[in-house]
Amino acid sequence: MKVKSSYIPYFLILPAFAYLLFFVGYPLVQALYTAFTQNGHFSLATVRKTFTDPYFWDALKYTITLAGVIVPTQVALAIILALGVNRVFKGKDFTIYALTIPLTISDVAAGLIWYSMLSPSGFLNKLLLNIGLINNPIYFFGYQYRHMEFLAIVLAELWRATSIVFVIILAGLQMISHEYLEAAEVFGADYWTRLRKIVIPLLKPSIQSALIIRTLFAMQIFGIVWILAGRDIPILAGEGFYRLTELKEYDVASIYALVIAGLSIILGALYIKFMKAEYLEVRG
């Protein structure tokens, strides 16, 4: 079998392409069809129905707000942690292990762990009551305490998902050649200058990947919110799930899925456009 070598790359991506076509493309087309047709005809009725439901706008608002609070905090925290760990000290390996443990825990399990810690009879309240800091337990859960539920979700997400950002950033840090830093040191650059002029610019590709991964996952946030706040804090994935499983509104659920997909695509594109990775050698 003799094949023109220029076709080879296409053959090589064929399996991945087929995979995407069946497992992403087909459901996507199906979702578009379910969302925009009624009795076989094009219709915007479902879109209208979804967009007039106050739950939809709440869900959109909370999903974006949660991402807006959680993702930047995670990246900042991860950079600080990675910088702290990226040096030689006793117990370095243990510290890295400890920091990455939450990576292995599913979001539902993380939700349950934080639920039992923060519940009125949980660890935190017991501790504060016993040392006499408070007289009544602090309520974190329930519709009346939505701002506290929000806080609980942020805490749980920071704990659970900062480690993935941390791992990516740490890997990025370790790839930065010491020659640059040593050279800068020779020219008298202090720690902050080195950080600002060398480390952060060279970390940009890692930060970009971490941001993309975390933001896309943040659009799909589900398990933790579902456990800690139920529908008190509506989120896009949760509402889509509720519409599908409880109300059997496949069309509305499709709109939710498409909104999540749309948001992810737009945000991903924005990151790629505005966060061009920089390479010192290339910069003229």
Place this chain on the structure above:
Amino acid sequence: MSRKIGFAGVLVLVLLGAIVSGCIGGEETTSPTTTEQVTINWLSTQLNPPEERAFVQEQLLKEFKDQSGIDVNFVPISYSDLATRLEAEEQTGEVTIDLVADLHGGLDFFNSQAWLEDLSGKTLEGRTFISTFEKYATIDGKKVYIPWMSATYVMVVNKKAFDYLPAGLTQDDVMKGTEKWDYNALLEWAKNLKEATGQPQLGFPAGPKGLLHRFLHGYIYPSFTGYQAKNFDSPEAVQMWNYLSELWQYVNPASTTWDAMGEPLLRGEVMLAWDHTARIKNAIESNPDQFVVVPVPRGPKGRGFILVVAGLAIPKNAPHQDEAWKLIDYLTKPETQVKILENVGFFPTVQEATGAIPSGPLKVLAEGVTAQSATPDAVVAMIPNLGEKGGQFTDAYRTAFQRIVLKGEDPETVVKELGPQIKALFQEMGQEIP
């Protein structure tokens, strides 16, 4: 190089093959066997979760085969799939289903479509069906199904809570469900508990997967208005919502995140809770001495509660009716019924079985359930069978709850807005408003 391409090609083919076969290979093709060995097809919307399915296949059906020599093909199926398949088979006249198990509402619908045999003439020895179930299984003089399993929703009380009973209410009143055990007494009790312990001690499963809507349409609505939906926007309903808003001050606020009350009871976050028997079973099992199961309180119109009944019915022109009847006989034997309660937590429908339950946590549960069923002021509610629209029905109650109790909107405005929507659902389905 060409070998690599060949490999990629094979990979694509394998992938395609897997997908195609996965998509169209799942269809089931069953045909009645004509050999001596009879296999009957039993389609059930009940006992579908894997562990319950395993119990049916590995225990019940194995024992049935040992006793009767009949093989049973147990097919767990959703209600909508069952309805579609039954309709298709009855219309073409090629019936392959020998036995169906579904909830009262579904079987009622199948009967209205004339898809079920009349079971009137047949008798089952050595058992007495509880009269309420017997009554519901007979529709217009036709015995539509044999009551098989039941479930309900009850209140669970942590025994410590009895120390804070309001004046005039005794533990016996609560356990037996007397006149005095009403919604006002519950309010007083919940208030006492909050004042004494500093924390709200009443809990409801008001989370997204919780069953609070059943409490609303099947318990408090019938208790206050006499009906589940008919008086949804009546003045009595407004009074009921005002009551519920007042009661909510003494309800643990985290209720809106709870899907099942077993865990909060075990963790000691609440002392009083309402939920489905299956969802509090774990609390009773881990701590049978700590908790009692009691009837729900009554309201001005009586003691509203839901009875969930699953029945067994034989489709019209089913190929193996005698064998199916033998299976019904086996499944409703008191011993089998106790076994079902022990393994999957559904309650018996025959009186002999209740007496045969060994003492322990299940006895605690069964006693509460029996006490509730036996209350003289019972207003029994059946979950309406609205098929796919069922979600919209329950969502309307949940929305009303959220807007009135949680967001503090005016109850009259909300019920006037949602009432017509609920009633329209029943009209669309051509059903009487319950």
